[in-house]
Amino acid sequence: MATDKKADNTEIHQTALKRFQRVEDKERSQRSLAIEDLRFAQTEDGQWDDSAIERRRGRPRYTINRVAGAVDQLIGDQRQNRTAIKIRPVRGGATEDVAKVMEGLIRNIETQSKATNAYDNAFDEVVNGGFGGWRVITEFSDDDVFEQDVRIKPILGATTSLWFDTGATEYDKRDAKWAFVTLDMPREEREEKYPDKPISEWPKDVELLRRNGEGCDNWSKDDTVTIAEYWVKTEVDKEIVLLSDGRVIDATEDGKILDELAGEGIKEVKRRKAKSHKVEMYIMDGGGILEGPKAWAGKFIPLIPMFGRQTYIENKTYIRGLVRFAKDPARIYNYGTSTAIETTALTPKDPYWYTPAQVKGHKDKYENFNTQNSPFMPFNPDPLNPGPPSRSGAPAVNGALLAQIQQASMDLYHVTGMQPPSLGANPELKSGKAIQAQERLGDRGMYIFEDNKSKSIDYTAEILLDLLPRIYDTARQERIVSMDGETEDVQINETVRDKQTGEEVLVNDLSLGKYDSVTETGPAFATQRQESAQQIIELIGTSPTFEGLALDLVAKDLPILESKELTKRVRALMIANGTPGVTPTEDEIKELGLDQQQQPDLQQQAITENIQIQTEKLISDIENQDAKTLQVTVDTQNSTIKALQDLNNAFKIQMETGIPFTQADHNIRTKQQDIVEEAQQQIDEGPNREQSASIVSDAVTQEIAQESEGARRLTVEQPSASVGQDIVN
Numbered sequence: 001m002a003t004d005k006k007a008d009n010t011e012i013h014q015t016a017l018k019r020f021q022r023v024e025d026k027e028r029s030q031r032s033l034a035i036e037d038l039r040f041a042q043t044e045d046g047q048w049d050d051s052a053i054e055r056r057r058g059r060p061r062y063t064i065n066r067v068a069g070a071v072d073q074l075i076g077d078q079r080q081n082r083t084a085i086k087i088r089p090v091r092g093g094a095t096e097d098v099a100k101v102m103e104g105l106i107r108n109i110e111t112q113s114k115a116t117n118a119y120d121n122a123f124d125e126v127v128n129g130g131f132g133g134w135r136v137i138t139e140f141s142d143d144d145v146f147e148q149d150v151r152i153k154p155i156l157g158a159t160t161s162l163w164f165d166t167g168a169t170e171y172d173k174r175d176a177k178w179a180f181v182t183l184d185m186p187r188e189e190r191e192e193k194y195p196d197k198p199i200s201e202w203p204k205d206v207e208l209l210r211r212n213g214e215g216c217d218n219w220s221k222d223d224t225v226t227i228a229e230y231w232v233k234t235e236v237d238k239e240i241v242l243l244s245d246g247r248v249i250d251a252t253e254d255g256k257i258l259d260e261l262a263g264e265g266i267k268e269v270k271r272r273k274a275k276s277h278k279v280e281m282y283i284m285d286g287g288g289i290l291e292g293p294k295a296w297a298g299k300f301i302p303l304i305p306m307f308g309r310q311t312y313i314e315n316k317t318y319i320r321g322l323v324r325f326a327k328d329p330a331r332i333y334n335y336g337t338s339t340a341i342e343t344t345a346l347t348p349k350d351p352y353w354y355t356p357a358q359v360k361g362h363k364d365k366y367e368n369f370n371t372q373n374s375p376f377m378p379f380n381p382d383p384l385n386p387g388p389p390s391r392s393g394a395p396a397v398n399g400a401l402l403a404q405i406q407q408a409s410m411d412l413y414h415v416t417g418m419q420p421p422s423l424g425a426n427p428e429l430k431s432g433k434a435i436q437a438q439e440r441l442g443d444r445g446m447y448i449f450e451d452n453k454s455k456s457i458d459y460t461a462e463i464l465l466d467l468l469p470r471i472y473d474t475a476r477q478e479r480i481v482s483m484d485g486e487t488e489d490v491q492i493n494e495t496v497r498d499k500q501t502g503e504e505v506l507v508n509d510l511s512l513g514k515y516d517s518v519t520e521t522g523p524a525f526a527t528q529r530q531e532s533a534q535q536i537i538e539l540i541g542t543s544p545t546f547e548g549l550a551l552d553l554v555a556k557d558l559p560i561l562e563s564k565e566l567t568k569r570v571r572a573l574m575i576a577n578g579t580p581g582v583t584p585t586e587d588e589i590k591e592l593g594l595d596q597q598q599q600p601d602l603q604q605q606a607i608t609e610n611i612q613i614q615t616e617k618l619i620s621d622i623e624n625q626d627a628k629t630l631q632v633t634v635d636t637q638n639s640t641i642k643a644l645q646d647l648n649n650a651f652k653i654q655m656e657t658g659i660p661f662t663q664a665d666h667n668i669r670t671k672q673q674d675i676v677e678e679a680q681q682q683i684d685e686g687p688n689r690e691q692s693a694s695i696v697s698d699a700v701t702q703e704i705a706q707e708s709e710g711a712r713r714l715t716v717e718q719p720s721a722s723v724g725q726d727i728v729n
Contacts, residue, residue, distance in 0.1 A: 009289040016230045016284055020180055023163045024218070030319050034129030034159045037323040040330075041067045041128050047327075047334055060342045063334055066409075067326045070416045071127050074322060074446050078123050082116070083454050083521045084483065085461045092248065094513025101490055101508050102515060104480025105472070106464050109150050111481055118154035122306045123453055125158055130308035130321040133158040133456075135181070136463050138297065138471055148471050150464060155181060155303070162305060171452075172305065172459040179231045179303050184224040194290050199225065219286025227290070230282040231301045241271040297470045300463045306456040309448055322416055322446070329411035336405040343398065354389030357382040417446050454519045461517035469511040576658050607650060608668055611643045615675050637679050644672050 039046035045053075047063050087103040089095055109115070115134075122132030133155045138148045155162050161183065165176035173179070191198065199220070219226045239251040244267045251271060262268075277299045282292035296302065308321040352366060358379045359366055365377060366389070379388050472478065475493045482488070492508040572591075574582045618636045647669060655661055 012282065013284055013289050016178075016180075016228075016282070017286070019165075019178055020163065020228070021218075023166050023180075026166050027163070027317075030317070031131070031159055033324065034131050034319070034321070037129045037321055037327070038125070038159065040327050041065070041071055041323045047330055052331075052335070056338070060338050060345070062338045062341065064337055065330075066333065066412055067323055067330050067416075070326065070412070071322055074127050074449065075120075075124055077446075078450060078453065079120060081450065081521055083119075083457045083519050085110075085457065085464075086518045086520060087461075087465070087515050088518065090514040090516050092513045094515050098508055098510065098513065099515055101480060101492065102465070102468060102510065104482065104488070104490070105468060105478060105492075106461065107481040107483075108479050108487075109464065110152060112149070113152040115152040118152050119453065119457065121154040121156065122158065122456070123449070126306050126308045126452070127322050127449055129159050129323070130319040131159040131162070132306040133162045134304050134306075134460075136302035136304070136460065136467070138467070147474070147476060150467050150471055152460065158305070162303065164303075164305060171307070171310075171455055173303075174300060174459060174462075176301060177233050179301050181229040181231075181303065183227050184221070185227045187223060187225055190225045190227065190285070197288060197290060199285075199287060225285055227283065227285050230284050230292075231279065231296075231303065232282070232293075233277050233279050233301055236276055236278050238274055238276050239271055240274050242269040243267070244269055298463060298466045300466060302463055304456050304460050304463070306452055308452070322449070325415040326412055329408045329415060333405060333408035333412065336401055336408060340401055340405065343401070351391065352389045353392060354379065355382045355385045358385065358389055450521060454521050458517060458519045461519065465515055465517060472510055576656075578656060608647060611647055612668070612672065615640050615643050615672065619675060619679050637676075640676050640679055644669075644676050647672050 045063065047065065047067075048056075048061060053061070085103065085106050087099045087106070089099045118134035122134050125132035135153050135155055137151050137153055139151055141147045141149050161181055163180040163182070164173040165178050168174075168176035185193075187199070241249050241251045243249065279296035279298065279301055280293035281296060282294075283290045284292075307319050309319070311318040352369070354366070358381075360380055362378050362380070365372070365374065369377065377389075472492055475491070477489055477491055479487050479489055490508060492510060494508065571582065571584075571588065575584050575588065618639055651661060651665055651669065654665070
């Protein structure tokens with residue numbers, strides 16, 4: 001069996017070598033140009049080729065690297081506009097809640113992986129050379145657990161290390177049947193890591209390839225050995241089963257649990273055969289298979305490429321970044337600048353021309369003319385040269401050369417797609433909106449790079465959606481991250497008992513239903529917050545109404561260190577003032593003590609009792625008065641009504657400050673209203689009843705109506721239904 005396994009690995013290794021040789025031969029020219037582009041833009045002397053360096057040996061040779069500036073501007077724009085992954089439910093029991101959990105999980109994976117480093121590295125390489133990429137891996141959460149996490153990692157130097165099936169036609173290579181990730185490992189490290197497979201045995205393992213002229217020279221260098229991950233995707237047949245709870249399982253892998261599910265009342269609805277893929281990875285070098293196969297949990301090869309501008313001509317693919325067509329204008333610009341500087345340096349100074357007779361006795365003044373600030377220069381008349389000593393004029397730099405330099409500068413703008421307005425070079429633009437419009441116009445030619453990054457991240461989301469139910473397949477607590485960076489711990493795949501049906505159900509079951517993804521690219525969240533705060537401040541300036549309604553939103557979005565504390569204080573004030581639309585959260589209810597029985601204010605209670613005493617005294621005085629003092633009685637009744645109004649106003653203030661309207665408060669108010677009604681009844685039954693009624697009743701009716709309307713806005717904390725009705729009445 002060992003011999004058979006070795007034979008199988010030999011065949012796999014030979015196939016892998018042929019495939020790698022094929023893709024390398026097909027893409028060698030494009031990859032070489034991409035490496036040249038990278039060196040041209042990012043190395044100190046990369047903009048001068050060897051022949052130009054040799055020709056200008058001993059002569060001025062300057063590099064004005066304007067290409068790197070264009071590259072950096074495009075990279076800077078990308079880092080200010082991040083791409084976010086959105087998850088949407090599709091079918092089969094998928095829900096918005098689980099979609100939110102999946103989206104939060106993916107955002108947490110990106111956060112924990114520092115995925116922005118992977119995205120940024122790929123974008124940098126693509127803008128410079130046209131090739132980039134990153135990968136998805138799984139790893140154990142810690143060294144003492146069995147749970148795995150999904151992570152996103154960069155692929156450094158994808159131009160020379162990331163290779164895909166030559167038959168793949170999709171942009172993201174999802175249709176590739178094989179792929180390679182290569183790494184140059186020091187020979188000593190390779191021998192130490194794989195001592196049982198020494199490099200000396202290579203010729204035996206690859207004899208067939210050597211006879212065919214396909215040696216392993218490109219796998220072995222003087223100091224390093226190329227080690228490769230060889231990924232293979234194989235089509236397999238499987239049988240899928242649709243369950244009554246909406247789940248779809250693989251009968252080949254999970255068919256054994258159908259009996260257990262039937263015992264729980266989950267039945268098989270239907271099944272069918274389907275085509276799928278299994279993915280395996282080998283570690284290999286030029287001599288053989290070193291490790292593997294290692295099975296991958298998902299159905300996609302977890303390698304995500306990113307490309308620059310792609311063009312297909314006569315069955316050949318051309319890939320480039322921003323630098324490719326900028327190299328010639330940059331070379332002309334550097335050559336012209338160096339030549340102009342050289343010409344200026346070699347140009348002789350403009351001397352004075354004179355005869356010996358003209359400067360006789362004054363020679364020292366002429367020799368020191370450049371260092372002295374003399375207002376005049378003497379000379380002797382010379383019949384042979386009647387005029388004074390004079391300059392003939394220094395030779396000027398070739399105007400054609402200067403025009404050539406200027407033309408090369410403009411060519412750099414055109415070939416990179418970055419027009420002068422994009423670089424702030426148009427002084428005619430005055431307004432901020434006009435400048436922004438011109439910048440967007442200049443950015444259109446570079447949008448293809450941003451769009452390709454979004455495509456690659458969208459493919460990453462598909463790989464993650466495929467992996468999440470397979471890796472996060474047990475009950476566990478995971479952290480999810482919201483768009484604004486806030487975190488929350490949630491339970492996934494947790495079994496709970498439904499209180500209504502008594503059945504056990506899975507909460508946040510990632511395997512149930514079908515989900516898809518969409519990417520959105522826009523300013524980073526911090527930038528969005530600043531823009532939002534600025535827009536709200538502008539609205540406040542147009543209308544004072546917005547100031548009272550949006551202060552908490554401004555405080556939240558201000559880019560200051562204490563924005564959270566400021567928001568907390570502003571919301572507390574707005575809640576106390578009863579600002580419309582500002583509803584306290586559960587945490588705010590606890591922090592502000594709104595969930596506790598508020599003790600009545602002692603000062604307010606004293607005022608209420610004093611009003612009651614005074615009112616009772618006034619009623620007693622009214623009962624002892626003669627009918628002749630009707631007007632005094634009327635005035636007294638009006639005072640009791642005023643006392644009722646003051647009492648209601650006190651309760652309103654109490655409610656606005658956050659103190660609930662209690663049963664005790666309700667009893668006090670009811671008693672005071674009874675006093676008013678009793679006094680009115682006595683007036684109505686006394687002498688001159690009709691006159692007194694006409695004087696007092698209208699006032700009573702008006703005041704009671706107003707106060708009843710106020711009572712409708714008061715909330716009794718623990719009243720019975722009848723008490724609540726009494727307040728309204």
